[in-house]
Amino acid sequence: MRPPRHPPFFLMLTTASSLEATPSETAGLGLSTGARGLALLGGAAVVVLILIAVKGYQPAAQATANGLVAGTYFALGAVGLALVFGVLRLVNFAHGDFLTFGAYTALLANAFFRLPIIVATAIAIAATALLGAILELAIWRPMRARHAGGLQLLLIAIGLAYVIRNGIQIVAGTEPRSLQVDVTSAVSFMGGIRLGTTELAVVLIGLVVLLLVAVLLSVSRLGKEMRALADNVSLAEVAGVDTGRVIIATWLVAGGLAGLAGVLVAAAVGVLTPQFGFQLLLSLFAATVLGGIGNAYGALAGGLLLGLTQEWSTLFIDPRWKLAVGFAILILTLLIRPNGLLGRPALK
Amino acid sequence: MIPHLIGITPFAHADFWLGVGIVAGIYAIFTLGLQLNVGFTGIVNLGQAGFMAIGAYAMAILILTYGWSPWLALPVATLIAMLAGVIVAMPSVRLRGDYLAIATIAAAEIVQSTAQNAISLTGGNNGLLGFDAGWQTIQVWLLGALSTIGLGDMDQIPLLAVTWITFAVLLTTLLTLQHTPWGRVLRAIREDEDAAEALGKNAYAYKVQSLALAAGIGAIAGYLLAINITLIYPGTYSADFTFIGFAILVLGGLGSYSGVALGSVLLWFVLEGARFLDLPLSADKVAALRLLIVGLVLILVMALRPQGILGKREEMVLRG
């Protein structure tokens, strides 16, 4: 029997090798990821110029800066989700709660054990990476060994999300909490743009880390092995890739990034509740898909685009609509580019 | 005064469990639509809650704003929801499975946001009230009939009966459809789209029809939900509703319409039964523990009986 052309379940995409790129998709948009990334940057710059012309420098520049802040949050959260999806074809519904876990771990270290925020962040990254690896060994590996189907894994991930979120609530309570970070001081730059110092730090750290991760994944041996696995598990195994090790590494990287994202976002936003990561989850999905599933650069581009369009929209319409604007942009993008901004037409 | 019945007697929590029965029935109807899409057509529709919202809001707005009779508003609202299904399906069923799933969820989020923010049309955060006058009349009449057999104070029985009769009617319709040529083509598309196309079947059109039909079924669930809580409120139609629908779908078994009923009853039995956890902890911790246990049960059931209750194992397994 031939595999179905449109696999009904997320996970079945491993079998989607028959999903062939149509000639128009490869020929017309056969640019490299880098070139498309540059094209996106250029497009964003044009939009900024238009906005400045229409709305004046300060409002347009401020909205762009706000969009970069929100976009960095989304990108940071989305990249781990995209990695796990790319390598394992797993839609990790518990990913938002990974962020919450990281943030609460940092809170424990920072607010209760009075450790400096840098040390607390390192602990959070390590703890969330470990959580990812432990769950791989305890749940995902045995389930894969039993040839679990896509929906089944999806449901397990949803169950896991409930367990993590409510586990945190049992331990930490529902009281809104804050990391020991200055969320109120701000700096002005570039002629009247104002951002919080923590926000600025988070944007800089976030973008550097995300670019670093994306570059490392494209040049390192681990990155190549991950891609090999993403494209074809059996072929990768035949080629001598230690799939078990690569998958653990994927979880460590994705978990660590989720932990980092949780701490950075919670630090910059200022308030942390057990719902924190889950409330971000749908936006993270949107960012992942917007950029093109399974692509670290894509998560970066998707997150930034989502944040920027949401904040730009507030220049024209009531900000209450900005969540809807984000999802509308997603749908429009998929209509024009069915594989997202930087996604490859098919997984080969 | 009837003294409060303490301890385990058959009627100790009758009212509570009748309420759970209604909710289970509403979710079962909702999930029938998902079964049609996911189990029988192979499209992952994560936006079902949005179609439910469109149906419920359309019904209430037609009745309240335009003064329509419920008997006219209900079918028209169902058609509106189906039209929304077509509009969402036309561009998105061409997408790859996972992108389609996210596109439908995005559409549902836009619907929910519109319900919350288009205040003059939808009542905003306060929602809509008073659309159920017609139902109240029917309910009073049914309760009168029930009181002649001594069940007059079981005021949830009318809605419980209507909900499950609706489910039975829809179930029968879908089971019948399954054995029509139309149903066989759907099945063929889910198994092997290329082969179906090779036989001259327009898979695209069938997928759009499948999503539209599911949207109509979602709308019907929406009416019953609105009647049960007596209001239409944006927060009710969140993505969580669809996620619970998926849990029911997989618990009951993919590719089994009747499994949907079992899955829904089982899930809601666990979800609501867990309210009776009695532990020396503060109420917020007990509430969290309840949902934690629900998550654990979901994980365990999926690990131990991956095909669900009535599903066949091959439906869930990686193919190829």
Next chain:
Amino acid sequence: MLRSRLTGFKALATALLPAAMLVAACGGGTTSSGGSLNFTMTIGDVEPFTGDLGALGAPADKAVTLAVDQLNKASKAAGLSVTFKLVSADSQTDPQAALSAARKVIDEGATCLTGPATTPESLAILNGVTKARKITMLPSATAAKLRLTDDGGTIFRTAPPDNLQALALVTAVQAQLGSAQGKTVSIGYQNSPYGEGLANTFKDAWTKLGGKIQGPVGYDPTQPSYNSEAAKILANNPDAYVFADFPDTFGKVAAALLRTGNFDPNKLFVSDALAVSPIPSAIPAAALNGAHATNAGSPLGTPQAADFDKLYTSAPGPGRFALDDNNFDSGILCGLAAIAAGSNDPAAINAQMRKISGPTGQAFTYTKLGDAMKALRAGTQIHYMGVSGAIDFDAKGDTSTGTFDLSTWKNGQLVLDRKIDTKP
């Protein structure tokens, strides 16, 4: 029959009418006054412990738990054999779950409900179960819209309805600005039933006085960044800002407001839901020090409010939070109404609710609860003075006290400026 609408609140009428009601009720109603009572009363607490407003549940439930403790101690002190029991259930910030939660506590014997927190949840419970059974519900939802539905006299609210709260805010802002005429107030609100309701009520009241409104700007509790909203709220340097929000979301918005560099806390006015003292740790103190709050029923500085603060903060669990004092009062009122009714029957409890809330009769605070119970059994009319202030339920069941505390945060604590009367 007795639900004549008390809209005028003329002093004489308010003084006489409840007394007349009491006479009417005592004539045919309550059992052997003075006799010992023997029953168990179950109070049901339905709160959001999970979901978007999950932060509200734990403090509310802690407050009701403390109320039940106080009731049990008082019952013993008064020599009554009445035991009070609390059952709680999670409304999940969702009307469907709220209905299930209410059915659960009612099936477990609850004859009086405290909570839930939002209007949609309250409506689902009202129409689904409590109205038909005459079970009193004391939600902390404040929307005026809740009163558009016929509740059969079962809904009582210790937190002020939006229209009163808005009047208090209008009076406070007006006093600071001299007059409303031509003055611009910028409104920010949480895009939820509570925020939307209060924001629009304030908007209407302010524009009626000739004032101008900027916004209202709504924001979602789930969004990660509030910078654009903060900038919009503070644009054009408005004369004052009013926020309708709860502490968890406001903490994020407050940080964004401060980051703009244009925020002046002296211009900020907030309602009961944010009037928490000391400032919750999730809200940057710089956003509230110097800001003003209106608090219904004039609780600040009363001995019972100070006692409650000690009672609450010394008990384990969450710190002070929005409307915890209102929930405490709701719990006490349930218990006192049952003592007054001399039974655990929901309808009998319901019939006593308005009478014991004041304003006439012998006043008691929760610290003298045992005496209040004795007085009730002796057939005396009592008037429960809440820790959230005077309650004085009107014909609709809303707190009718026109007196609000206007206070300012100084060094993290709310300090009373003066009392304002919202009565015309």
